[in-house]
Each structure stands twice: as structure tokens, then as C-alpha cells.
Amino acid sequence: MKLLAVFLLYASIREAIAVTTNREQRRDTAAFDPSRYDSSDIIYRDVAVIGGGSTGTYGAIKLRDMGKSVVLVEKEQVLGGHENTYIDPTTGTPIDFGVQAYWNIPVVTDFFARFNISIGPYGFSGYSTTFADFTTGQTIPNFTLNYNLLTAYNDQLNKYPDLSWSWNLPSPIPDDLLMPFGQFIEKYSLQDSAYALWTITGGVTNPFLLDQVTVNVMKWLDHAYMDETINGNAVTTTKHDNGELYVKALAELGSDALLSSTVTAAQRPEEGGVSLVVSTPKGDKLIVASKLLITIPLLVGNMKPFDVDDTEENLFKKFHYSCYYVGLVNNTGFPGGYRYLNAAANDTYNIPHFPGLYFINPTIEKGIYLYWYGSLTDLTQEEIESDVATVIHRLSNSTQEPNFLAFASHTPFKLEVTADDITNGFYDQLYALQGHRDTWYTGAAMISHNAGVLWNFTQALLPRIVA
Structure with missing residues (x-):
């Protein structure tokens, strides 16, 4: 009798599931019926x-x-x-706080020209750099940043000319591409350029840079990025308004x-x-x-x-991702003419761990600063801005309360898979x-x-x- 009751209960549950499933399938199918619209x-x-x-x-x-x-x-x-532009309400000045520049190649220049948008060389100069440990606010003495040292990394990258344009990897895949990036740095004596490499890997946070699979780093720091960084072959709009491209594209697309x-x-x-x-x-x-x-x-x-x-x-x-955020802030108490780069006083190659800031940079509008922030896990805007404010207080020794003007989340960012997945033909x-x-x-x-x-x-x- 108990066995019969159990069987009847099972049959009843199975029938209920079937009815529910069929009802959901009919409802889902009905959603695509043009007569309903x-x-x-x-x-x-x-x-x-x-x-x-x-x-x-x-x-x-x-x-x-x-x-x-x-x-x-x-x-x-x-x-x-990831292109974010803020328009200062007082001056009308556009400030790009997401994408800063574009690789100067025909497909880029042609697309801007299609919308009659003037572009010119991208540059960031006229500022002194302060290297500081953002966890303490202490400056790092006798510290320099030399992007010319990136040529040694670029020499290794040049072994794989297809990487910028495809995931067409050699077969078998060289061990160099699959090893942790920290090990790759040691193998090819890139220690002097490690910090410089970190400064241009904004958004590559999960895992930590030195634990990244080398080919995943190379897919970020590719020939395009190296050409922009080493050779200065980068452009931006002459109005410093990269958002103009998308405003005009939207106007053309209309409905x-x-x-x-x-x-x-x-x-x-x-x-x-x-x-x-x-x-x-x-x-x-x-x-x-x-x-x-x-x-x-x-x-x-x-x-x-x-x-x-x-x-x-x-x-x-199989994909995992990094967490990346950008924003603008004023009322910092910073003196003019300085930018601030995060450098960990006691960590390998002075590369900071996350969550935390990459930098706080001045913009073309006096008193407004740009920041980029990375994390291994998703954070809220409130959590990020609270941490940024804490760092600003440490660096400025000011009691002024920072005023946050704009914020954008670029999460999920830099989708990657493991070395094993790459070896097994994921791409x-x-x-x-x-x-x-x-x-x-x-x-x-x-x-x-x-x-x-x-x-x-x-x-x-x-x-x-x-x-």
C-alpha cells in the first residue's frame, strides 16, 4: 500500500511538472506569435x-x-x-573618462572620417608624477617609470605576429604562452619593465597580473597597444570628446x-x-x-x-572576468600639476593588489580628476567611491570631502579562460x-x-x- 502511494505521488508530481513545462513552452512559443503584437x-x-x-x-x-x-x-x-564622456555643466568642456585613445590605423581613421569627426595625436603631458602606496599614502622615493623599457617585452611579443588579429596560436602551443606571466617576466629578464607593464593593463585584475596566463596578457598588451604606447601611434578627437562618434552614430541609426x-x-x-x-x-x-x-x-x-x-x-x-570601474572627482585638495600612480611599497615589482586604484590623473578641466579602479569581484559604486575618497584623503592630507561627478562600470571586463582550456582548443x-x-x-x-x-x-x- 505504501509502495502504491509513493508511486501515485511520483506520478502526480511528474504530471504536474509536465503540465507546467508544457504551459511554459506554450507561453514561450506564444511570445513569438506576430498576431500578439x-x-x-x-x-x-x-x-x-x-x-x-x-x-x-x-x-x-x-x-x-x-x-x-x-x-x-x-x-x-x-x-x-566603455567610451564614457562627461560634459562639465559650467564650462561645457567634454572630458573622456573611459576610452582615452584609438590606434592610428586606417579602419579607425576611416570610421571617424565617415562622421566628419576631426582627430589628432593623443598625448598626456605637462604633469609631474607622484608614485605613492595608496594603502598608506606614503610616496615611493627614487621611483621612475620608463616606457622605453617595454621594448624588451615587445621583442617577445613579436614572436607571435598573429596575436593582434586572431587566436591563431602555434601548434603545439609554446610553453611560454601558457606559463604564469610572473614566470615569463623572470625567464626573459623583464623585471625592470614589470611595473610599466602593469600601468597599462587597466582592467586586467582577475587573476592578479603576475598570475595571469601569459597569452592572456599578450592579448591585452598586443601589437596595437605597444604601437600606441612605445611609438605614440594613438589618436583621439581634437575636441577631446570621444563620445561624439557615438552621438552621431545614434543620430544616424535613429529608430x-x-x-x-x-x-x-x-x-x-x-x-x-x-x-x-x-x-x-x-x-x-x-x-x-x-x-x-x-x-x-x-x-x-x-x-x-x-x-x-x-x-x-x-x-x-568557461569564461571568467575582471571587474573594472572609471570615474571623475573634484574637490580633492590636490595641488595642480600632479598625477598620482599607485605603487605598492612592499610588493613584487611594486605592483599593487586589488581591489584598488590604478591612478588618479588630472583632466583638461582644472580641478577635475580621472580615476580607474580594479577588483577581482563585483563592487558597488558606493563601495568604490568610499575607497577612492579614503585614498584621496591619504594623498592630499586634506579634510575636503571629494565630490564625485561621474561613474561607469566596465564590468564584466577582459573575459578569459584557463591555460588548460586554451590548450584544449577553446578558441x-x-x-x-x-x-x-x-x-x-x-x-x-x-x-x-x-x-x-x-x-x-x-x-x-x-x-x-x-x-
Whole structure:
């Protein structure tokens, strides 16, 4: 009798689960029924672009230039991603506090020229540098920063010319690329340049720089970055307003850009195009597109609404990421003409650990300072600004309360996988997803955080998408 009761209970639970599952499946399927939407809420396009950062914006504009219809979905209120610009309300001066410069190559200069935006050489000069341990506020005596020392690292990087443009690694993969970066530094006597390397790895926080897989560092400090840093081959807008590019791109896209919007559900059959349900400030929209171009970070949480299959999920779940934040602050009590770099007094190569600041730099607007902040784990704006204020008090010996003007989170940042995953062909498998279920991928997780490299990669990918 007890066995029968248990069986009946099991059958009842199984039936309830089946009913619930079927109801959810019907509801999910119903969300893609065009008859449920007003005609004005159904968007038919050749390509749907997900993510309106640097790469997504470039991809959407270039697809339109190729004569294709597009719709771009961006969760923020503006385009630009890691490009952040603050307009001083008193003077009207634009201040870039995210992306500072671009690699001076044709794909970059052509894109700015397309929007009639004037660009010129990027430079940061006219300031004295104070090296200080931000945990104590004490300055580090007899400390120097010499970027000319980076040539020794660049010599090693030049052994792998494909790294800037692809994940095409030698086979077998050399041990040098898979060892911890601290070990690589010792092997090639790069100790004198280690701190200089750290100063230009903003956002590479998880794991700690010296524990990073060397190839993951090289994918950040690539030929593009070295050309910008060593040779000064970097440009920015002459107005010091990198946001202008994205303002003009948005004006051109018009209603084809859905801001403050997110994909909540997707149908991606093996062929025949894709359908997306998108939550917007004006209600749900149904997008029906021949192709899907994804530019957002490829984390499982981000990709869940896209009906990922096992192959996709098994790759996306391998990614880990760093946490990175940027902001502007005034009322610091700092004397004019100085910038402050974090240097750990008692740590190897003076490289600080996180969470913490990279630097506090003056901007073109007197009294306003830029800061970049890294962490291994997600932090709130309140936690970060509290720590920044504490550091400012240590450095300035002032009782003034800092006034925070702007803040942006670039988290999740610098998606990476382990050395074992790289050895086992992770990036070959990731690149094999191109075109799978009419879905294509570009963005930082695929290639680089450098806009020039990203735009070049995307430019090469677009003809395959529309073929």
C-alpha cells in the first residue's frame, strides 16, 4: 500500500511538472506569435545587432553602409560601451573618462572620417608624477617609470605576429604562452619593465597580473597597444570628446537603435533566421531577423535569453572576468600639476593588489580628476567611491570631502579562460560557432579590447554574415 502511494505521488508530481513545462513552452512559443503584437511593434531586419558598444555600433553602421537593414539592441541609455564622456555643466568642456585613445590605423581613421569627426595625436603631458602606496599614502622615493623599457617585452611579443588579429596560436602551443606571466617576466629578464607593464593593463585584475596566463596578457598588451604606447601611434578627437562618434552614430541609426532595451527570449532554429523578444521602455517588441550579430560579453548569464544549446553553453561557462570601474572627482585638495600612480611599497615589482586604484590623473578641466579602479569581484559604486575618497584623503592630507561627478562600470571586463582550456582548443571551438544557428560573434571576448582591432575583425566578418 505504501509502495502504491509513493508511486501515485511520483506520478502526480511528474504530471504536474509536465503540465507546467508544457504551459511554459506554450507561453514561450506564444511570445513569438506576430498576431500578439501591433504591427508597429514587429521589426523585420536583415541583421539584429546585440550590444551598442564600440563593436556593435561599428557593425550596425557598416552593415547599413552595405545596404542591409539592421536593428541594434543596447541595454544602456547611450551607445559607446566603455567610451564614457562627461560634459562639465559650467564650462561645457567634454572630458573622456573611459576610452582615452584609438590606434592610428586606417579602419579607425576611416570610421571617424565617415562622421566628419576631426582627430589628432593623443598625448598626456605637462604633469609631474607622484608614485605613492595608496594603502598608506606614503610616496615611493627614487621611483621612475620608463616606457622605453617595454621594448624588451615587445621583442617577445613579436614572436607571435598573429596575436593582434586572431587566436591563431602555434601548434603545439609554446610553453611560454601558457606559463604564469610572473614566470615569463623572470625567464626573459623583464623585471625592470614589470611595473610599466602593469600601468597599462587597466582592467586586467582577475587573476592578479603576475598570475595571469601569459597569452592572456599578450592579448591585452598586443601589437596595437605597444604601437600606441612605445611609438605614440594613438589618436583621439581634437575636441577631446570621444563620445561624439557615438552621438552621431545614434543620430544616424535613429529608430533602428533600441536603447535601454534587453532581449528576454529568443528562437534560434538551425536555419531560417532568428526571432527575439525585446523589452523596451515602450513595451515588448518582436524582432524577426535573418541573422544575429552578438557583441556583448559571452557569459552564461548574458546569453541565457538567447536559447543557447549545450555546445554554446559549455563554452560560455568557461569564461571568467575582471571587474573594472572609471570615474571623475573634484574637490580633492590636490595641488595642480600632479598625477598620482599607485605603487605598492612592499610588493613584487611594486605592483599593487586589488581591489584598488590604478591612478588618479588630472583632466583638461582644472580641478577635475580621472580615476580607474580594479577588483577581482563585483563592487558597488558606493563601495568604490568610499575607497577612492579614503585614498584621496591619504594623498592630499586634506579634510575636503571629494565630490564625485561621474561613474561607469566596465564590468564584466577582459573575459578569459584557463591555460588548460586554451590548450584544449577553446578558441578553435569558439570560432567554430560563427554562423551556427544564423548567429555570429564579435567583440572583446572574441579578439581584443582595442577598438582598432575590434573594428578590423568586425569589418572582415561582415561579408561572411551577409553572404
